[in-house]
Amino acid sequence: MAVMLILLGGLVTWFVGWIIYCRWLHPYSKYPGPFLASFSRLWIIKELYSGHLEVTLKKWHAKHGPIIRIAENEVSVSDSTVIKAIYGAGTTFTKTEFYSAFSMPWSRFPEHFCNIDPKSHGERRKLVNHVYTMTNVGRYEPAIEECIELLYQRVKDASESGRPTDMALWLRYYAFDVIGILFFSRPFGFLETKKDYRGWINATDVLILFMAASAFVPRWMRSLVLMTSIVVPGAMAAVKAMDTMSDAGFEAVEKRQKELEESGGVMEKDDMLASFFRVMEEHGDLDNFGPPEIRGEIYTAIIAGSDTTASAITSVLYHLTKNPRTYWKLRDEIDTAVAEGRISSSGRVRYANAVKLPYFDACCKEGMRVHASLGLSFPRYTPKEGVELLGEFFPPGVKVGCNPQIVQRDKGVFGEDADEFVPERWLGRNAADLERHMLNFGGGPHMCLGKNISMMEIYKALPELIRDYDFELVDPKKEWTLINRWFHQPKNVQTIVTKRKK
């Protein structure tokens, strides 16, 4: 009993001391923020659960200024002029252990996204950078077109049925299938079967809250947080589905190795997987790039590249349909380009031609600005000598971060109408400057590796669909449903699709 009392007393003293330290002595004690955040990470977890962290955070910034304390050792900065310093080329800020939570137990090296050691990250990324360049991704344009054909069929079905259809879901299926065709030489089958292949989408929806929450707690608590997911109905099935996602890369590598053996070492398929096999051939022994690393590339692409891309395309289409003025202006641009032979009048639209449509390009940028695919701050440690930001000194080793959903709506840079969907802002003379204040794809050493894949997916699909079909929201007055649990996902965008008369 006495031991228990001593332990309890010790715990209470520690807790009181911790609160006093956090609220009055910590370098961040001077910054405003929610009470729970001033001594814990509970505020973030609570907001993750609500699915609308960016809404609450925006209110805090609007009321209390550009620096808000979101956890005992972390602030969010809403002023987009700091992006270059924190995330730009040559930055000395480093990723925090938040990222290591997403690393897979079978990895020999943390995947690029999870690698928080700048030296190792730079070395590992150098091995594969060329696989993700637009020149290499461009080689797979015909493969992406196979998925566009499948998407086109689903849109056609919707127009023929005359019933509302959920474009958010079809675009999600499309984005997953593109990863399938690029990395496995075949779409996974989402669009073909009109089903959630192996339950991956459901698994992500069920588990993302726990995966994100586990990244915010200390390492020793991560497994505990993940285990709490068992209270959610269907969690076990979701965990099993997630396992099949992680195994998919393993299966793909094994299958390709077997095919290579059978063909006497001739690589018969030409896809991203083949590119990684070439990296393995060249660097395998020298740089430890083998099957587990290829598996890591594939797993990251499925997890980091599907929902993010789907969210971006859905945002562009949703905001166009929500703002008919922009929709009609874009439709005119596409029709004129068809009439002048700058894009094809039927069949697939070439990426090289789509990017040359100025208003369309502006609509895509604006769709990704008003809606960021990732909706939490990207946390970084301040450099070892400390740093000055916005006239404030930040000591070494504290966490700062910008949330793309907040900084991309910074009125100081994007103007008083920053909350509105106004593609025209990208046609002005200051467009290049606006670009520097975007964080949707990250920046500098951690700039999204799959950006070119996503650009190809987005820019190829939409002009063709709008050329041949009209899209209208079932209820244009209703806002879309968004859930932000790291992936900032649109749901249930009910749309009426009509075949255009030509």
Ligand code: HEM
């Ligand atoms: C519209 C679609 C996408 C968006 C908005 C997006 C966004 C981002 C962002 C913001 C980061 C940096 C995160 C940070 O610094 O904290 C990132 C990194 C990354 N993304 Fe993407 N992503 C997209 C598509 C893809 C695709 C298709 C792939 C792969 C096929 C991919 C793979 C990666 C990888 C590997 C990293 C880590 C890069 C590094 O740290 O070296 N992403 N992405």
